Amino acid sequence: MTMTRPLLNSRLADMGTTIFAEMSALAVATGSVNLGQGFPDTDGPALIAQTAADAVLAGKGNQYPPGPGIPELRQAIAAHQLHWYGLQFDPDTEVLVTAGATEAIAAALLALLEPGDEVIAFEPYYDSYAACIAMAGATRVPVTLRPPGFRPDLDAIRAAVTSRTRLILVNSPHNPTGMVLTRAELDAIAAIAIEHDLLVVTDEVYEHIVFDGQHIPIATLPGMRERTVTIGSAGKTFSFTGWKVGWVTATPALVTAVRTVKQFLTYVSSGPFQYAVAAGLALPDSFYAQLAADLRAKRDLLAGGLRQAGFEVFSPQATYFITTDIAALGADDGLAFCRSLPARCGVVAVPNAVFYDDKQAGRSQVRFAFCKRPEVLAEAVRRLGGLRQAAGE
Ligand code: PMP
Ligand code: GLN
Numbered sequence: 001m002t003m004t005r006p007l008l009n010s011r012l013a014d015m016g017t018t019i020f021a022e023m024s025a026l027a028v029a030t031g032s033v034n035l036g037q038g039f040p041d042t043d044g045p046a047l048i049a050q051t052a053a054d055a056v057l058a059g060k061g062n063q064y065p066p067g068p069g070i071p072e073l074r075q076a077i078a079a080h081q082l083h084w085y086g087l088q089f090d091p092d093t094e095v096l097v098t099a100g101a102t103e104a105i106a107a108a109l110l111a112l113l114e115p116g117d118e119v120i121a122f123e124p125y126y127d128s129y130a131a132c133i134a135m136a137g138a139t140r141v142p143v144t145l146r147p148p149g150f151r152p153d154l155d156a157i158r159a160a161v162t163s164r165t166r167l168i169l170v171n172s173p174h175n176p177t178g179m180v181l182t183r184a185e186l187d188a189i190a191a192i193a194i195e196h197d198l199l200v201v202t203d204e205v206y207e208h209i210v211f212d213g214q215h216i217p218i219a220t221l222p223g224m225r226e227r228t229v230t231i232g233s234a235g236k237t238f239s240f241t242g243w244k245v246g247w248v249t250a251t252p253a254l255v256t257a258v259r260t261v262k263q264f265l266t267y268v269s270s271g272p273f274q275y276a277v278a279a280g281l282a283l284p285d286s287f288y289a290q291l292a293a294d295l296r297a298k299r300d301l302l303a304g305g306l307r308q309a310g311f312e313v314f315s316p317q318a319t320y321f322i323t324t325d326i327a328a329l330g331a332d333d334g335l336a337f338c339r340s341l342p343a344r345c346g347v348v349a350v351p352n353a354v355f356y357d358d359k360q361a362g363r364s365q366v367r368f369a370f371c372k373r374p375e376v377l378a379e380a381v382r383r384l385g386g387l388r389q390a391a392g393e
Helices: 019-030 046-057 071-085 100-112 127-135 154-160 183-195 234-238 252-265 271-281 285-308 334-345 374-384 386-390
Strands: 095-099 118-123 139-144 165-171 199-203 228-233 245-249 312-314 321-325 365-369
Touching: 019 334, 046 271, 071 095, 071 228, 071 245, 071 271, 095 100, 095 252, 100 127, 100 165, 100 199, 100 228, 100 245, 100 252, 118 127, 127 139, 127 165, 139 154, 154 183, 165 183, 183 199, 228 234, 228 252, 234 245, 234 271, 245 252, 245 271, 285 312, 285 321, 285 374, 334 365, 334 386, 374 386
Parallel strands: 118 139, 118 165, 165 199, 199 228
Antiparallel strands: 095 245, 228 245, 312 321, 321 365
């Protein structure tokens, strides 16, 4: 067999290994404090874990669950959307359980896009967006978010629409910047979608991790429910990122389209965990308030430490990430900085540049995750404090 043709298809040729995998491996190899990949270092509520263990032992979900997800979970997701946002979804036809938000994103984009379609998305993007748009043979059209506020330029969104635009991919609260779209910004995006008859896919996995501002699902806006695929995930809300339970809520026609693809990606997943997530969604509002309060304190702890260590800090309104600028430390290449940071001081972070098409726009930005125990954050701050000294200040 001649190997002149590359094995990986050309659509994915630029993708390589995800920055999260690269940086988590580096953290393990160097014994560094890992503030790169966003996963909590403590598990979610014991009640939810116990429900999963009980389900396994009781033989619930150990064999293929129903394709759209177990009824108990679909009902719990519908009840969640109604309780928090007044959005009514029929659990039988308008809710789909997926293998994390990751599969929901992939299935939605593969279902709704034709080759050659254009997708407008904010950059920096969550990394799987670019890959899934590429897998669909579509083209991403970035609208760049810029510090310090990372607010979207609404005129730039309008200007990005062409006759080939099929959908707008929204992510609010936004990873990595922590920006939360305001009602006025969402209204403007909705007006563009309606005027040009575009679909919206909206990734709302950080919906309950908001400190400043308010999370408003774009599907709640007039005229948007019928054109919007809303994506959620148990990973962030319940601090079980390894369980990979996510979901889609949308009209029956949109759910049918997404499910058609989903059934050939994983078919089903996470059987016993689906029972546990249903139990999690039944927790009282105080659980969600506590989650946000805990993470707010951690944000403030890490933000203060990063400032002291010499970083410019763009305090996030939401999520568990802080974007910083390293220019104040005399550096400008975030990727090189992150690759050298473990050796310099035993901390891992991720360079935002990899989430931009316009590499220059994100070149000196570095993201730190703060979903870690306070003592871990304190240790990271202590280690980062040596950076300026090492640089001779
Ligand atoms: N979207 C965003 C914005 C994320 O940050 C993540 C990862 N945490 C995902 C989707 C993937 O979620 P899941 O782990 O449920 O697949
Ligand atoms: N969402 C996580 C982050 O942004 C990473 C998830 C993953 O590794 N795919 O850090």
